[in-house]
Amino acid sequence: MKKLLNQLFENYTLNEDEAYQIMVDISESKYSDIELASFLTVFNMRNITLDELKGYRRALLDLCLKVNLPKQALDIVGTGGDGKDTFNISTLSAFVIAGTGEKVIKQGNYGASSVSGSSNMLEQFGYQFSSEEAKLNQEYEEVGLTFLHAPLFHPALKKVANLRRELGVKTFFNLMGPLVNPVQPDFQNLGTFDVKTARLYHYVMQNSGNNYAISTALAGYDEISLTSPTKVYTNQGEFLYQSEDFGLETIQADQIAGGKTVDENAKIFLSVLQNESTKAQKEVVLANSALGLKTIHPTKDLKECVAIANESLASKKAFEIFQKLTNR
Structure with missing residues (x-):
């Protein structure tokens, strides 16, 4: 070395x-x-x-630990490391998308440079991480969403987990996470914290054979933030989306800030799923959910996808998916 x-x-x-x-x-x-x-x-x-x-x-x-799950599913995940400390937008979007009837196989991890990663959030609600194929397949079939806690599947990630937490800054392992879902599902929504990284992802993914959308908000978020235009790279080309392309309003950064603790983020998380959050919190989740739905159904209009996602929240179907997953 x-x-x-x-x-x-x-x-x-x-x-x-x-x-x-x-x-x-x-x-x-x-x-x-x-x-x-x-x-x-x-x-x-x-x-x-x-x-x-x-x-x-x-x-x-x-x-990685190989797990035999159907590939007909979406993963929606960001690199983290953007320093924005938002609430768990992509994890919420996973439940919203599953609430529309689509299958989701989400990989995630503990936050290394942020308060609350997707694993922190699900663990907070009592979800038991597992690499057991039977359990994961049952969740896929019966819930519509299953979660892969990255350290259980990636020995190299497990080796550096404590070091990453101690460093408390983004590292190139932030870049690796979204690219290495063990299942490599057919549909992937990947968020990055800058355009350079988004382009690298695009070069990696364009020969994968999967439908993908790689997003980076120009304000520096690793997902659609609605605070600025968002650059998106897909199988169909490159796009620059404004808030109005989703039929939504531009918002301010402080409107989508997360809490200072996992518990505070959990309260925001539940409020969104119960359709009781602020308008800005709800709409940023809808925007990211819509891009996920469009990745699965490229011919659908973004505004149509927002409407489908909104129905998932309004009908409490997203919340029902959450309850099924965390109460098992």
């Missing part, structure tokens, strides 16, 4: 196979926490390259 670090400090970039092997070595605990922290710091000082991203991703998918 010492030799590698010296090379990286001199702006050396890894080829895909080198990146692959490093991720394998991380999973086998070949590096100390100090070495890993130094290694992670490099990628906060420069952008990750496409070859590096592809190598890390290929290794994580090869190393």
